[in-house]
Amino acid sequence: MIKRFIKKKIGAYTEKRDLTTGSISKGIWYLALPMIIGNMLEVTFNLVDMFWVGRLGPVALASVAMSGVIMMILITFIIGINTGTLALVARFTGSGEDELRDNVAMQALILGFFIALCVGIVGYFSSPSLLKLLGAGPEVLAEGTKYLRVIFVGTVFVVFSFVVSFILRGAGDSVTPTVVLAFAGIVNVILDPLFIFGIGFPKMGVAGAALATVIAFGLAGLIGLEVLLKGRSHIHLKLNKLKVDLSAMIRIIRIGIPASAQMIVRSFMGAALMAIVAAFGTFAVAAYGIGIRLTMFVLMPGFGFAMAAATLVGQNLGAQEPERAEASGKLATLFYEITVIVIAFVYIVFAPNIISVFDGSPEVLRIGVEFLRITSWSFLFIPFGMVLGRAIMGAGDTVPTMLITLVSLWFFQIPVAYMLAKPLGFGLAGVWYAILAASVLQASLTTFWFKLGLWKRKGV
Numbered sequence: 001m002i003k004r005f006i007k008k009k010i011g012a013y014t015e016k017r018d019l020t021t022g023s024i025s026k027g028i029w030y031l032a033l034p035m036i037i038g039n040m041l042e043v044t045f046n047l048v049d050m051f052w053v054g055r056l057g058p059v060a061l062a063s064v065a066m067s068g069v070i071m072m073i074l075i076t077f078i079i080g081i082n083t084g085t086l087a088l089v090a091r092f093t094g095s096g097e098d099e100l101r102d103n104v105a106m107q108a109l110i111l112g113f114f115i116a117l118c119v120g121i122v123g124y125f126s127s128p129s130l131l132k133l134l135g136a137g138p139e140v141l142a143e144g145t146k147y148l149r150v151i152f153v154g155t156v157f158v159v160f161s162f163v164v165s166f167i168l169r170g171a172g173d174s175v176t177p178t179v180v181l182a183f184a185g186i187v188n189v190i191l192d193p194l195f196i197f198g199i200g201f202p203k204m205g206v207a208g209a210a211l212a213t214v215i216a217f218g219l220a221g222l223i224g225l226e227v228l229l230k231g232r233s234h235i236h237l238k239l240n241k242l243k244v245d246l247s248a249m250i251r252i253i254r255i256g257i258p259a260s261a262q263m264i265v266r267s268f269m270g271a272a273l274m275a276i277v278a279a280f281g282t283f284a285v286a287a288y289g290i291g292i293r294l295t296m297f298v299l300m301p302g303f304g305f306a307m308a309a310a311t312l313v314g315q316n317l318g319a320q321e322p323e324r325a326e327a328s329g330k331l332a333t334l335f336y337e338i339t340v341i342v343i344a345f346v347y348i349v350f351a352p353n354i355i356s357v358f359d360g361s362p363e364v365l366r367i368g369v370e371f372l373r374i375t376s377w378s379f380l381f382i383p384f385g386m387v388l389g390r391a392i393m394g395a396g397d398t399v400p401t402m403l404i405t406l407v408s409l410w411f412f413q414i415p416v417a418y419m420l421a422k423p424l425g426f427g428l429a430g431v432w433y434a435i436l437a438a439s440v441l442q443a444s445l446t447t448f449w450f451k452l453g454l455w456k457r458k459g460v
Contacts, residue, residue, distance in 0.1 A: 019172055019312055020094055020319035028332050031174045031308035038178030039300035041185050047358075050293050052192045053209055054358045058286040060206050061359065063136070063143035065289025069274045070130045071151060072267040075119060078159050080260030081111050082166040084252035087396045089170030090311050093234075094318025105167045105228070106237055107248040112163040113156060120155035123148065134271055135278035140285070146207040154214030161217045164224030169307055170314065171234040176227055184220035188212050258398035262405045269409040273431060276421055280428055287367035290358045294372065298343050298379050302386045305336040309387050310394025317395055322456040329391030329450060336383040347376040367428060374432035378439035385442040388450040397455035404445045413438035 019027045053060050085108040092101035123130075127148040131141050151158075161184065165177030194201055195208025204211065228237045277288045312328035347354065355368035385408075389401045413434050420430025449455070 019315050020321055020324070024312070024324065024328050024331055027312055028305070028308045028328065028335065031169070031172070031311055032304040032332065032335070034174040034178040035169070035304035035307050036301045037304075038181050039303050040297070041182045042300065044185075044297075046296065047293055048189050049192055049209055049213070050290065050358060052196050053206060054290075056196070056205060058282050058359065058361065058364060059139045060143055061289050062282050062285040063140045063147055063206055064209065065285055065292065066131055066134050066136055066140060066274060066278075067144050067147045067151070068289070068292070069134065069267070069270045070123075070127075070148060072263070072270060075155070075159070076260045076263035076267055078112060078115060078119075078162065079263040080256030080258075081108055081115065081252060082162060082256075083259035083393055083398060084108075084254070084256030085163065086166045086170040086307075086310055087255050087314050087394055087398075088251060089167055089235075090172075090314025090394060091318040091396070093171050094315030101171065102235055102237060102241075103245055103248050104252065105235055106242065107245050108163055108167060108252060109160070109225075109237075110244060111249055111252065112159050116156040116159035119159075120152045123152035123155065127152065133275075135275050137282065140282065143206050146205070147210045150207050150210035150214060154218060157214060157218035157221045160221030161224055164221065164228060167228065167235060168224075168233055169311060172311060172315070173233045174304075174307070174311075176233045177224065180220050180223050180227070183223070184216040187219060188216035191215060255396050255398055258402040259393060262398070262402040265402070265405045265409055269414060272414050273417060273435075276417055276431055277428065283361065283363040284367055284428060286359060287355070287364045287371060290355060290364070290368050291371040291375070294347070294354065295375065298340060298347075299382070299386070301339045302336050302382060305332040305383075306387045306390035308332055309391040313391045313394035314396075317456065325391075325395070325456065326450075326453070329388055332391070333383045333387040336387050337380070340379040340383060344376040344379040347372045347379075370429060371432050374429065375435050378436040381439040381443035384444075385439065385446045389446045392446075392450060392455045395455040400449050400455070401446065404442060404449065408438050408442035408445065412441055 019031070050061070050064070053064050085104060088104045089101050092098070092104065127145045128141060131144045131148070136144055161181065165181065168174070168177050191212035192209055193199060195204050195212050196206070197203060197208075201208075227233050228235055229239065230236075274285070274288070277284050309329045309332040312332075313325040316322070316325040316328065351369040351372040352365065354372065355365050359365065359368070385404075389404070392398075392401055416437060417431045417434035420426040420434055421428065424430065426433070
């Protein structure tokens, strides 16, 4: 059914387009809009997931929140593969070197499989120890271990779905992966209450939420792989050309390592912040978990504009159009800035109503409202760090953005958050203000590097 929908209903939209000529604005929206819709659906599904888990109480919420931080740490290598893959696929698409593009896609899938396998095995056996490092109490430790172990068993399926989507987006098709991931999200929403509360199945609690996620992304990965192998999009991979090409893998890894390092910095920063927050108790962790999900809702349109900018930059640099590449990054940033202004206003004004949807307990509500009303101001600076940063990475210039992330988050945000929260006595509000200040710093440094323009001469 999903295959026929992709082929018949949106076939015209997924026809290959030349993104190196014509209107830049149209090119941005052509790529970004499907990704924005898909990302917004994905985060909506995650919020629904959190809603159902929230019915189990603050302990369940805290366990899922901590588990999410750990997952981000352990899948950072996949983020690197995706970044390197998109940069190379986009560059070879722009230069018309289809054989090189297809080979990069095949090597990315092979790399993704083996790395996901390793991550899954390590993550499964180390789940309790990782939760303890974050300061999980006995109840949160027990529930979080159940959740994490199910997720790690299905890591290969989750990773495959994302690798395939980056391959297609680098080639200029943002619709097909959006449809597939939206389908996965719907499956997840349907399965969540059935598995969590035992409707027609054994009652599994938080483990049920994890199982629903694994099944949904497993379906997405299989469908995406079928799209590539049957040539239903811009790339047609053939199994008779399945081989290991170490030189292509090294290219992907060389570009991807700084991106992975950047995500490692972000993930450990998230773990460090979670540890600081956890010192204030289970209610604080639960409220912070809700706040993270709500922040992700803001970031989802940004990922769409950022991925569009990365694809346009890569393809236009491949076509020897550096000024057009620069204009793409600037315009995508402007579009996202307009979006976040609206969302920030809604979050600040309606914070109590929004938090109470997930948990109505007075303490969680108080902390959650404080989080939203302070951190929402950071949204105004996120477009510059995110979209311009991804545009730079789309050129294959991944080291500067990694260093900027390191400086902004580890050398600045974590020390400031700790000092404000503990020695200076601001409590949790100090952590929220540190998040705001770090966003300003990262935006400033990224904008400076983008304007410097050295990324336009980066070879891959």
